[in-house]
Amino acid sequence: MIQNEYLNKIVRKNSKRIIMKKIIYFFFLTIILSGCSKDFLEIYPDTVLSEGSYYKTESDFVELANGMYLPMRSYTNNDAWVISELISDNGAKQFNSATGESTKGVVDQFLTSSDNTHYSNFWNLAYNGINRCNKLLEEIDNHGIEWSSNSIRERSIGEAYFLRGLYYFDLTRQFGAVPLVLNTISGDKAVDIKRTEEGEIYSSIINDLKQSIDHFSSTEDVTEKGRASLYAANAILGKVYLTDHKYDEAKPFLEAVINSGNYSLLPNYADLFDPTNKDYKETIFAIQFSESLPELSNQFIFRFAPWNSGGDITNQPAYNLVNTGGYNIPTDDLLEVFEPGDLRKDASINYWTGTDWDGEVRPIPYCAKFKPPVSAVDNSAGDSFPIIRYSDVLLMYAEILNETGNTSAAIPYVEQVRNRAGLNTPLTDYNNVSLDSLIAKERQKEFCFENQRWYDLKRTGKAIQVMMAHGIRMKAKYPFLPDNSYQINKNRLLAPIPTNQIVLNKLEQNPGY
């Protein structure tokens, strides 16, 4: 009996052992079935690449360089025109009794507060662009890439310096002192970075553009239409020096463009704005748009056409303009500045006859530089947006000559621009002061709706005077404008630092906001 029990125990013990073995085996089997845990848990997205598997080839860096343009495209489409053209005496809001206006109209009327989305978008996108440039500059030599041609590497570096400089130039012209970030940074570090003096920002911009010129110098063989280039960097650097009133420094860079022989004025001003036949002869650098994809397109005409014009102008009756159209309507100030015979007027401004804000039917002007889509069925328009044109270089050069006491040498450059516009009368009897004011007028006409006017007004110190006069006219014409609209003082020449950056980044606000 006892023996029996003992045997039983042994048998039971052994069978248990076998069973345990089986279980352990089974467990391991399921583990094996599910794969090794590292592989099992290592999942990468199927629909996008990730950084760990990037930076392998030259084309990865070319793609990153292409990406540096995107934030600028985005703010050019949506924000830059609000805060640099609509705000000026060139553009106004077409009044609309059925919609309120909280973001664009307030900029036009100098009522904006620091939470305006156009300023915050502009800020966010500019720094997004700067970060892309910083990232490319940091990574480009870290991965042992085999370059098919060193020119492509040089070109990519040149683009990064060019765009970083241009992003900062745009930022500082709006906000004045801004945080200077020249490396990629983490969120924790960013909080400690404060606003840098305007002068230092300019030094950095100048340094970037000079670097850009150096790197672009040997890349002529890989120049592509739409990309930043050697002469774009020269022209923008000229503009930076001019904005900083450093005329002598500006001169050689503008001369480099003029003497390059690469650029000339198009015989016909209107040809500059043909989305089907884009210009790269006079246009030195432009943001590229195309109507082939919604992402690549712009919506300028859908913002600038009168809001009640339906599909008359846009050819897209389905697209609702009521809440989004009717901005950058040419003002009387702009309309009056054109002399008779100036071909630029018809190329820049058209009229649509319809009901105006007061219920009266009359021809309402609108910006004609940007065209509706040709083949796209939606609101995808394809006009490129010029950042710098050869005529700008000529007028800047004239301005420098005039400012440095060489008025007579300046005149031919102004005439060159005027002649193309059909104004062939020679400029005689001009002195330093009157030429100065003529150049200002030429610039207003030549570059209307090209986001130059507000910066030109600020650069020439005329902003307060011109805008106050404009405000008085506007209030006389539209009696319902609030009393506090168009109250322009020195503080209003700088844009408000976006509220959320004041909170997140602990930045000091510009005075007056």
Add this chain to the structure above:
Amino acid sequence: MIKTNRKISKKILFTIALLLTIYVQGQERVISGKVISQDDSLGLPGASVLVKGTAFGTVTDFDGNYNIKVPDDKAILVYSYIGFVAVEETVNNKAKIDVSLATDATSLSEVVLVGYGSQRKRDLTGSVETLNEKTVADLPVSSVDQKMVGQLAGVQVLQQTGAPGGGSSIRIRGNGSIGAGNEPLYVVDGHPYTSSNNQTLNPLIFINPSNIESITVLKDASSTAIYGSRGANGVVLITTKKGHFNQNSISVNIKTGFQHVPEKGRPKMLSAKDFIYLQRDKIDIVVRQRENRVASNADYPEAYQNPENFLGEGTNWYDILMRDALMTDYNLNIMRGNESTAFTFNLEYLKEEGTLKYTGLERFSSKLGIESKLGESVTISASLQPTYIKQNRTNSGYSRNDVLGISLWANPTLSPYDDNGNLVPFLTSPANKYFEAWDFPNPLYVLQQTKMEQQTFRNLGMVDIEWKITPDLTFKSGFSTNWSYTQYLQYDPSTVGSANKAPLEGNGSSNNTRGTGFDLLNENTITYKKAIKDHEINVLLGYTWEKNRGDNVNISAYPFATDQIQTLNAAQDINGWGQSIEKWSLLSYLGRINYTYKNRYLVTATLRSDGSSRFGEDNRFATFPSLALAWRAKEEDFLSSISSISDLKIRASYGKSGNYNIGNYAHLANINAGNYLINNSIVTATNVGLPNNSLTWEESVEGDIGIDLGLFENRLNFTADYYNRRTSDMLLDKNIPAITGFNSQLVNTGSVKNEGLELMLEGTPLDGDLKWNINMNISFNKNKVLALNQDNDPIYSGNNDGRPTNITMVGKPIGQFFGFINEGIYSSADLTDPNVAKYPSATEGSAKYRDINGDGQIVDILDYTAIGNPYPDFSFGLNNSFAFKAFDLNIIMNGQYGGKVANGLRQTVDNLQGFFNVSEEWVNRWRSKSQPGDGIHSGVITNTPSLGHRFNTLWLEDATFLRISNISLGYKLPEDSFKSSSFFKNTRIYLTVQNLATFTKYSGGNPQGQSAGVSNVLSPGIDITSYPLPRTISLGINLDF
């Protein structure tokens, strides 16, 4: 209730009974017999047979038969089985002893589910609550979460929408997370049920609520830690009905009823006449501003020149969208079982019309299950639960542009029908050069014409094998799959316009989504149970892995030449497309030890280690431990003599669980690709995202102290739990300075505390012919943010015209309301008084706000402050059930006290610019010096930008409510009414009313309504045009064959 639970216990808890058994070790003779249940005379498998005073014993086999060796004739055998009263028999000279066990009336022997197993209720060490499913069986609801309303302490079921099939939100012990979701983990029949919750489709809608056997909620960390990185928000265990061995039944359950939106809570807008006066007020001001004169009657549009001619309220646009909607539910349940195989078959069809016309839900669901014994020790089971759902939706709960939003602000002087009685597609408000209100599409026409149809097919498939290696040792392995296919089609015909945008011929657009989801889960566990003298031990070890993949393709097309053909081929252009593939995997090891000494000292220790693909390599695995102790004081000598105390248990637990609900690839720096144009051709343009290799799960550490007290033979049971849960390393999409190149980054930062008290009282005051059972619960939860980012900057959320509506800040609950403090309206004296703070556009009669920062002026946002708490002080449920002879009556009430709700009507339409109709209360607005109104409601807004329409205290209301959420009355037909036929076993008819009444001061319909357009965690309590909760009256019949 006890009976229901016993049913589950029979099979599932078979193993637990084994722990009371010891092998037979010596004998004089053999006794055999059968242990049966008194109720149904069926054999009880796994019942324990023990020689009293010894450790010798055995268990019954699957049919209830047993053989036991006894030492002598004086031996006494103790027969016991969980859920039954134990019986003792003296052997004497008998050779065969058959015993019939009676049900134990005390709930202590109930067996409740816990993670990866089950336990006797009295052995629980954590905070676990089971819903008495029987009391909610009659509820005319389409998903199980609605049955849980008010039933469980600490479990808040927020009924945010009344849309058929729409989601609800379940919060167990408050909000513990800001960025990673707060919904609990659902476990269906032992398998975690992966789902995402949203307001348009409730994941639980795929489980037929009539087919649910029990719902158990695991609340404290010691119960949830076994689910590791998914347990932090609590776990809801759902068991579906299944057949049992040797049991046959067929039952049919039919419910039908109608739903109606109660008058209380329907928004009241200005009547046609008052709307005309509003329009005239606006024109008066425009004329004065533009032409500096007083307006005359001729300045108004002709239609508005004689407002007194408008009798009545005009068109009530809201009411014309509503209907009394039918709801019908058919259920067939067939269960067949012999001694080795049990078979389950369930079939359901539900049709629920929405109270908003042209919306509704249809569901076909089924369960097919089989369980079979292979020999003595192996049982396999398999089931399929296919469900098909078709939902006709409309957008609601977003803004003034969804149909409910339009129905509020639409011009009441216009009619939805033309002279021939046809619906007018688009309505234009009377206008002139001075002013016009917004034009709008007829919301009823929009509902009728716009197609928003979602069809989903989902199948849950499970296979389980259970192998009893020895009576003490069980191995279990299961595979489950959850496969779904979703097809969504939206078609906006060209005849439907939108606000201020008239429809245009040939302008239809469509949006198509097709998606598949697949989840594969394998779980393997070994359980070892042993009882030696005073020691009982139960060890669980497990290994599981899970893989999930979702694939969605989206195509939008526009325009369509004709609305007659709505398929993609008829579109002129594809204007949007995309594909998303989402994958994740989880790998876990788990273990648990339950140890009981002398039946009175209980210890539970659990450990789970989870590895997840969602986290960076450096943080891929984490371990979640917990420990719980309990003392059954009743078992001690000093209490055993006090008969009035039938049970007393003190529990304490502490543990850690996690929350892994973030995006699948958030730790990776993705290369975001776009396009640019170079050389006039399209090139790829990329950007590198922000990486975060150290990203990991949120951790929740929770302590819980509880007491369970039973009095008077457990006729009165009381449970109290205090808990303190601290969530740290919160997954938070943190805003970062834009100079980094990015605006936000997902990080682990900050912590939140939820502290609370839950009280539950259950009693049977009457237990005679008239039975009365009462169940009360009340829960207090205090939510407090302990830390956010390194500077503890607040998080702003919500959106009212681009400004936040809620603020989350340290020291305060998540998502407090954020806005101006309204102080009435400015008088003319205020305007000239330099000491009264103003904003530039303020005029006499404008809304007056408090100067929070004391700078002498009112500035947008800068003078905003926290203006209210969206959470109640406490919430409660009260359930009374009565039974008298063949009648049963059940009344469920629930409610909350305290907390605020933002009336979204004010946010969306009470904008006094005159474009919209506004709520009735604005009749009392300021109009002029001589008609100053009630001093609260400001006048028509004239200047822009104006601060008149900003989030402010006037928009907040008390969210306290008491709701009679359900009353059901049932009648069981006397059995002898069918005596002549053996066909019917049981027939019961019942009448129920769901959402009978809500008592609240809130002027909206639903104090728990929540906008679908904002996060319900960071922006709670924003009730914007949410789909109304209906009152449902239904009649049902249960037939058992």
